[in-house]
Amino acid sequence: MLPAELTAYYTRARARALRTYEARRNEAYAAIPRLPAIEAEMKQTAFDLGIGLRKASDKAAYRQSVGEALGRLSMERARLLADNGLPIDHLEIPYECRRCGDTGSLPDGTLCPCARARLLQLKYASSGLAQDARFELFRTSVYKNAEQKKRSLRAKELCELYAGELALNGAPGLVLMGETGVGKTYLLDCIGRRAIERGRTVQKYTAYNIVDLMLRSVRERTAAADLAAPELLIIDDLGTEPMIPSITFEALFAVINERGNAGRATAVATNLSRAEILEGYGERIFSRLFSQKAYSVIELRGDDLRIG
Template sequence: MNRVQALERIKVRHSRAEYQAYLKRKLLIENDSICREIIKERALVSTKIFSNIQSPKEFEEGTKRLIELGNRIEFRLKELLKNQGLDEGYLAPKYYCSQCQDTGFIGGEYCNCLCSLLMEGIPSGVDKDTCFTAFDELRIPEGAQRENTKKLKDSLILYAHEFKRGSQNILLRGLTGVGKSFLLGCTAREISLQGFSVLYLTAYDMLQRFKDKHFGREETIESIMSVDFLVIDDLGTEPMLNNITIEYLFAVLNHRSAKKLPYAVATNLTMAQLMERYGERIVSRLMDRARLVQLTGQDLRLAALRGNA
């Protein structure tokens, strides 16, 4: 892959490591009543500070209170980790490359991980083991789930082989663990092998780029707008940020629809939940020239664990 593609993939790795750390932290907080109460109080203090006209003294006192509450959360998280027998590093991002922390550079020089990517031919966001030849139907419970998944795999192979500008979009819905991410990753890789530019992002990865663009840190959405084939995985798991999540997602989908640049979206949400979360404009773009697919069945990861028990 070229330098731009390699850096794209490194950026995705970095975002995913940060996302996994975010999920671990979020789970600890959501399952602890003390953390929830502290966060509730912090939200009230924050609203009071930034929504009302404050005297300098009130603003200073409110800011100090926010810092105090933040420190209390960190202290409580350390207690929870200790109680569960976990070390403090559990909540830190686990980077693919510990040397450069998934930046691609060490002291201004290329890291070995970046050099290795420059020699590969895998689209950004797809790991080397994600390909249709790795599809193992025996991992899928017998019956309707296996047959429907095999049919979807075959149709996605055909889609990839016939891919062109103006191809249908894909909206793939289904519960966690039924194989949506794997199948779309395989499709992305197959399309890349046809010579098209491909970008595979989780919704969280995508939101990080939207934030960077919004706050002027760097130009991070050009490739999302212009790549030949875009995959957005796990739509609905990303935080909803005012003036960012909805607005930038609509801009991306609207631009790509207008230019007939295909995209595939995987989500755990129902159509009603998509409408409630994102509104009619975005759902309309998700369904524009789209092939709608519902993948049902058991969580394959849980099924595998039961099988090994």
């Protein structure tokens, strides 16, 4: 089943193709008076085929003669179009996708490749991920020294492993630590993209977004966004959100704790140190983020890329 957005897209695409076809046809019919007669005859010939076949004593010969008649008509139409400087497919409906005729599905009921591509696009667009980040485009040239290049490349490899399994060293959580500008967000986006490509559901928020969602649900008395649902939840910029008493901590703890208990994959990036996390969020969040069973930690700062 295609989501409503895609169904609407294909409905519009078919209507557009049909309008273009009709405009072209009217123009061609006006310019070439013989054309409508040819097309009417082709239609009638094809329509009569069924009845004719039933009556015919030699069905194969009959089918062949009809085929030849249609061939002649189609040749004549092509010649007339060419004589008038029009392309041979001028009177075909110009679907964007010829494989599915802009329906999104193939005759055997499977999704057309064009629909699969659009579905992925839709998932990226609604995931909160940057559109252009991907492991294949990861460049170490942005890093100044050789040591940093090596470290970031190692971090990228580990993130790729994580993205493939939604686990690293058996832990379904990942914490990327390091100052601003070491590429944490980019790596998170790469992880998210890879996971979507592998068919996972992915949602990315900043910690700020999560607190904001929580605030809004309290204020508007609506249900909070379902942060338990995506197979991979990405939380960027932990530590930049406002500390609102009885909101910030509760919102983040609920997410981290519930996902942790359910064993669901959660990738977090922060520019806080361990000490700052312990101080800012307290023991309950700290102990979950730094329990080896639940989270693997990649540190992109300091002299070594440490993994623990």
